[in-house]
Amino acid sequence: MSRPTGSVVLAQAVRQLNDAGVPDAPRDARRILAHVCGVEAGRLTLILPDPVTEDQEARFAALILRRAAREPVSHLIGRRAFYGRDFKVNRHVLDPRPETEILIEVALQEPFHGVIDLGTGSGCILLTLLAEMPDAQGVGTDISKDACLVAEDNADALGLSERAVILNTSWLNGIEGQIDLIVSNPPYISADEMDGLSPEVLDYEPHLALTDNADGLTCYREIARTAPQHLAPGGRLIVEIGPSQGAEVAGLFRAAGLTGVRIVSDLDGRDRVVIGCQTAD
Incomplete structure (x- = not known):
C-alpha cells in the first residue's frame, strides 16, 4: 500500500484546522508539517510531492489535533522566532511577540555595557540585546523558576551563558549597584481584559506573565519605584506597555524623577514603549 504524500496530509490537516476555527490554518499546518519532516518551512514545498513515513504521518496527526484544540504552534514545535533568532518556548513563558522588537530597536539606539531585564x-529581550551588543553583559530576573530554566537553556543555545546571568527573584530584589540600561515587558493586561484574549493565550500562556490581576499598572508602579536607584547617571529605563497605557506609565516615570520621558509607537501606530533616563551628572 502506497504512503500518502505530504500534499495529501497537508490538505487534510488544513481542512481539520479550518473546521476547528483555527485562524491561518494553512500557515499553521505548513509550519507543523515542516517541523515533523525536519525541514525549514520555506523549503516545505520541495518535499510535498514525496510520501511521508508512517511515523511522520502519526506525529503530524497528533500535533494537528493539539493545534485544533488551540494549543499554540510554538508550543507544538518548541520554539518561536524573535529578532532573527529562534528561542525555546513552552507553557512556562510568554511567546516572544513581534511588537516587542520595538523595545529592542529603542534599546539599541544607544550603546550600553550592562543591562537588566x-x-x-524566555530571555528573548535580554539575550537579543546581548547578541546585538557583543561587549555587553546582563542579568535577567524572573519570579518563575521554570521560566528561569527556559531562559538559561536559550542562553546556552545562543552561546551567551558567559555574558548572561539568570536570577530567580522578583524584579530587582537582591540586585546591587547601578547599570546603564534596565528593560522590561511586565504583565500589563488588566483583570477585566483577560476574558478577551484568544484561547492560545488565555489557555496556554502563564497568567503570571500576562496580568497583575488588577488594573494592569501594578508592575509599572513597582518598576518606577525601584528601578531609578539602580540606573547609573544617564542610564535608561525602557518598558513595553499595552496600547492604552502610554500616558499613565509616562507619568509614573516622570514622578520617579526620570527625564526625557517619551512614548514610542509600534508599526501600527499604537503606543508600545515608554523610555525615561536617569539624570546625568
Whole structure:
C-alpha cells in the first residue's frame, strides 16, 4: 500500500484546522508539517510531492489535533522566532511577540555595557540585546523558576551563558549597584481584559506573565519605584506597555524623577514603549 504524500496530509490537516476555527490554518499546518519532516518551512514545498513515513504521518496527526484544540504552534514545535533568532518556548513563558522588537530597536539606539531585564521569561529581550551588543553583559530576573530554566537553556543555545546571568527573584530584589540600561515587558493586561484574549493565550500562556490581576499598572508602579536607584547617571529605563497605557506609565516615570520621558509607537501606530533616563551628572 502506497504512503500518502505530504500534499495529501497537508490538505487534510488544513481542512481539520479550518473546521476547528483555527485562524491561518494553512500557515499553521505548513509550519507543523515542516517541523515533523525536519525541514525549514520555506523549503516545505520541495518535499510535498514525496510520501511521508508512517511515523511522520502519526506525529503530524497528533500535533494537528493539539493545534485544533488551540494549543499554540510554538508550543507544538518548541520554539518561536524573535529578532532573527529562534528561542525555546513552552507553557512556562510568554511567546516572544513581534511588537516587542520595538523595545529592542529603542534599546539599541544607544550603546550600553550592562543591562537588566525584569521578568525575563524566555530571555528573548535580554539575550537579543546581548547578541546585538557583543561587549555587553546582563542579568535577567524572573519570579518563575521554570521560566528561569527556559531562559538559561536559550542562553546556552545562543552561546551567551558567559555574558548572561539568570536570577530567580522578583524584579530587582537582591540586585546591587547601578547599570546603564534596565528593560522590561511586565504583565500589563488588566483583570477585566483577560476574558478577551484568544484561547492560545488565555489557555496556554502563564497568567503570571500576562496580568497583575488588577488594573494592569501594578508592575509599572513597582518598576518606577525601584528601578531609578539602580540606573547609573544617564542610564535608561525602557518598558513595553499595552496600547492604552502610554500616558499613565509616562507619568509614573516622570514622578520617579526620570527625564526625557517619551512614548514610542509600534508599526501600527499604537503606543508600545515608554523610555525615561536617569539624570546625568
